[in-house]
Amino acid sequence: MDAAEKLLIAFFVLSAFVALVFFVVARSTLLTVQPQAEASRFGYAIHGRWFAFLLLGLLGTFLASLPFFPYMRTAAALQPALRVPVEAWQFLFIMPDQFPVNQRIIFEVKTPDVTHGFGIYAPDGQLIAQTQAMPDYVNYLDVTFQKPGRYFVRCLEFCGMGHPIMQKEITVGEAGAGSGLPSLAAIGSNGVVTHE
Amino acid sequence: MNDLLTDKAAPGRGVMKLYLVSGLAVVGLLLLAGLAMRASQAGWLPLPPDGFYSLLTLHGAGMIVAMMVCAMGAIWFLTRQQVNMSAKLAVAAWALIMVGVVGVLVATLVGRYGSLYTFLYPMPFRGTWPNWSTGVFLIGLVFVNAGWMIWCCQMLSGVLRAHGGYRGAIGWDYVWHSKSFVASGRHPPPPESFPAFMVGLDGLIAGMAATLLGVALVVHWIDPEVQIDPLWAKNLTYFWAHTVANLIIYMLAGVIYVALPFATRREYHVSKVFVVAWWTSMTLTLTNYFHHLYMDFAQPEILQYIGQLSSYLSALPVTVVTVFGALMLVWRSGMRWTLGALFFYLGMLGWVVGGIGAEIDASVPFNVHLHNTLWVPAHFHTYLLGGCLLFVLGWVFLLLESRAASATRKSMTWLISILMFGGMLVFLLSFYVSGAYGVPRRYSIEPAPGPVLAQIATLGAAVMIVGMLLAGIEAWRLWRSKAGLPAGTKEAIHG
Numbered sequence: 020m021d022a023a024e025k026l027l028i029a030f031f032v033l034s035a036f037v038a039l040v041f042f043v044v045a046r047s048t049l050l051t052v053q054p055q056a057e058a059s060r061f062g063y064a065i066h067g068r069w070f071a072f073l074l075l076g077l078l079g080t081f082l083a084s085l086p087f088f089p090y091m092r093t094a095a096a097l098q099p100a101l102r103v104p105v106e107a108w109q110f111l112f113i114m115p116d117q118f119p120v121n122q123r124i125i126f127e128v129k130t131p132d133v134t135h136g137f138g139i140y141a142p143d144g145q146l147i148a149q150t151q152a153m154p155d156y157v158n159y160l161d162v163t164f165q166k167p168g169r170y171f172v173r174c175l176e177f178c179g180m181g182h183p184i185m186q187k188e189i190t191v192g193e194a195g196a197g198s199g200l201p202s203l204a205a206i207g208s209n210g211v212v213t214h215e
Numbered sequence: 216m217n218d219l220l221t222d223k224a225a226p227g228r229g230v231m232k233l234y235l236v237s238g239l240a241v242v243g244l245l246l247l248a249g250l251a252m253r254a255s256q257a258g259w260l261p262l263p264p265d266g267f268y269s270l271l272t273l274h275g276a277g278m279i280v281a282m283m284v285c286a287m288g289a290i291w292f293l294t295r296q297q298v299n300m301s302a303k304l305a306v307a308a309w310a311l312i313m314v315g316v317v318g319v320l321v322a323t324l325v326g327r328y329g330s331l332y333t334f335l336y337p338m339p340f341r342g343t344w345p346n347w348s349t350g351v352f353l354i355g356l357v358f359v360n361a362g363w364m365i366w367c368c369q370m371l372s373g374v375l376r377a378h379g380g381y382r383g384a385i386g387w388d389y390v391w392h393s394k395s396f397v398a399s400g401r402h403p404p405p406p407e408s409f410p411a412f413m414v415g416l417d418g419l420i421a422g423m424a425a426t427l428l429g430v431a432l433v434v435h436w437i438d439p440e441v442q443i444d445p446l447w448a449k450n451l452t453y454f455w456a457h458t459v460a461n462l463i464i465y466m467l468a469g470v471i472y473v474a475l476p477f478a479t480r481r482e483y484h485v486s487k488v489f490v491v492a493w494w495t496s497m498t499l500t501l502t503n504y505f506h507h508l509y510m511d512f513a514q515p516e517i518l519q520y521i522g523q524l525s526s527y528l529s530a531l532p533v534t535v536v537t538v539f540g541a542l543m544l545v546w547r548s549g550m551r552w553t554l555g556a557l558f559f560y561l562g563m564l565g566w567v568v569g570g571i572g573a574e575i576d577a578s579v580p581f582n583v584h585l586h587n588t589l590w591v592p593a594h595f596h597t598y599l600l601g602g603c604l605l606f607v608l609g610w611v612f613l614l615l616e617s618r619a620a621s622a623t624r625k626s627m628t629w630l631i632s633i634l635m636f637g638g639m640l641v642f643l644l645s646f647y648v649s650g651a652y653g654v655p656r657r658y659s660i661e662p663a664p665g666p667v668l669a670q671i672a673t674l675g676a677a678v679m680i681v682g683m684l685l686a687g688i689e690a691w692r693l694w695r696s697k698a699g700l701p702a703g704t705k706e707a708i709h710g
Binding site: 029091 | 264265268329330331333335337338341342343444445446449481482488510511512513516519520523524527528530531534535539542543544545546547548549550552560563564567568571572575578579580581583584585586587588647648651652653655657658659660661662663
């Protein structure tokens with residue numbers, strides 16, 4: 020099961036639960052009418068528990084999600100990585116088109132014109148990483164390609180009439196002698212190689 | 216308050232009708248624009264890119280404004296029952312908004328302006344459309360914002376006058392000194408006053424941000440040498456747009472507090488939890504917008520954490536108080552399922568389901584995979600189309616049903632429901648599936664599997680619009696059949 024299917028299932032399960040509750044409450048209108056005070060008694064009995072369950076669930080989810088935030092810490096930025104400058108223009112990406120698999124890459128995403136998106140799609144069509152390209156700013160995107168193959172970079176922020184055609188095909192393969200792809204083994208003493 | 220629906224002489228009815236009719240007329244036209252865009256993405260309707268994006272700009276900006284106008288009319292009317300407010304001022308605010316709407320129509324349909332309703336700087340000035348259309352669009356939005364702020368001032372002033380200033384309006388003493396408060400014979404404001412207060416206050420704050428941004432953009436339009444920080448502009452854009460979109464829902468929550476008690480013949484009680492929940496919403500609505508900038512890694516990181524936490528916590532007041540309380544009202548109430556009641560009930564379902572989609576998208580690790588994919592329009596269409604529009608239609612139908620001589624036939628109720636909700640479900644599902652599979656939003660030509668799903672969505676949207684047309688015809692019939700006999704009309708509804 021891929022990530023998209025898992026996401027959809029999670030959404031459908033939660034939505035189906037809500038729809039079921041609504042259905043049960045709607046069906047109850049066919050039963051004998053209860054005075055409001057009596058009908059509310061059951062509601063108030065579960066009200067506090069529902070609040071506590073939801074609050075703890077949301078806070079727990081928030082805490083559990085923190086390690087997966089994509090923002091790069093200073094310490095992580097100093098770790099060895101292939102630094103790749105990317106320039107997004109209306110309507111093309113100026114960047115290399117070959118990358119090594121299983122090596123840490125930091126994309127330095129800039130734009131001289133308007134705001135663009137920089138989204139990387141894996142060979143199976145999944146959107147695996149993205150950031151924005153904004154004038155006057157550099158966005159650093161930390162990516163390690165896990166599988167070799169043909170990837171696509173697509174613009175994910177509206178940038179004009181050519182927005183849907185703003186994409187670039189890139190290849191991810193094994194690094195090493197004869198491949199033309201840089202390897203981390205070749206990284207200098209500053210811990211950084213710039214892939215021009 | 217329950218007599219309000221049947222009371223022909225209730226003050227402010229004319230203002231409400233003006234807002235509702237004009238808002239719904241724009242919504243109707245823009246539904247067709249939305250259908251055309253989905254048909255174009257499906258490959259069934261050839262739209263050139265400039266036509267597609269000017270239509271998308273019109274659809275986005277227009278729908279937000281039209282839904283806002285509908286909600287403003289309804290909550291203004293409810294507040295008017297508690298305190299005298301100038302109808303002339305409300306009409307003047309409406310007129311300013313309509314001038315802005317005409318500006319947006321001219322800029323997009325004549326000038327082919329197509330920088331979308333988000334108009335992220337510097338995109339409005341770097342397009343293929345003529346420079347004048349950028350100016351007309353921006354000035355149009357300035358007019359909309361001016362009308363909005365005047366209206367917010369009027370609402371805030373009205374609620375404060377009705378409930379003894381800020382302290383009374385927010386129920387401060389009721390929460391913190393409840394014993395002496397109750398002992399002195401005082402009552403907290405009615406439930407619909409809290410969203411009215413919130414929209415007045417938060418709406419003004421959002422309006423001020425929009426004014427700041429609008430002035431900066433218009434100055435840049437006049438003198439391109441004047442530069443703007445794009446990240447600053449983006450923050451203000453989403454602060455305004457997100458807050459207003461949220462306030463539309465909250466204004467209509469105020470309508471739920473009146474409509475459902477009418478439909479169920481029960482009372483919606485204000486409690487301390489209820490009041491605190493509204494304080495929470497008032498605050499969190501102003502900080503949620505950060506989730507629109509998760510993928511701007513240049514944004515100060517702390518704001519991303521605040522954005523997620525705030526987005527999560529804002530689910531509590533909705534689910535624990537408003538929707539929970541509404542379900543308690545309906546539970547074993549014997550409510551008759553008229554179209555008005557049905558629209559309100561399913562609107563709440565759409566609100567919660569859209570909220571689930573929104574909470575998933577508001578989680579940073581998921582946002583990496585969903586940001587600016589069709590998941591985003593999926594969730595906001597769920598709570599704007601499947602929530603807010605249903606609340607507005609529900610309110611209109613309850614008003615009509617309460618005074619009609621004959622009720623809607625059961626077969627007609629079923630037919631409208633199946634077409635509207637069946638079509639809506641198909642339309643929305645295709646958005647969600649497309650988004651989960653990474654199909655980008657705002658693409659006039661989508662990569663696979665976008666086009667196939669757009670075909671399914673187009674069919675769903677067409678069926679839904681047929682259902683809405685039937686609902687419109689039924690609304691017309693109810694309006695024509697009004698008996699003008701308020702006495703006994705409740706019985707006609709409740710059977």
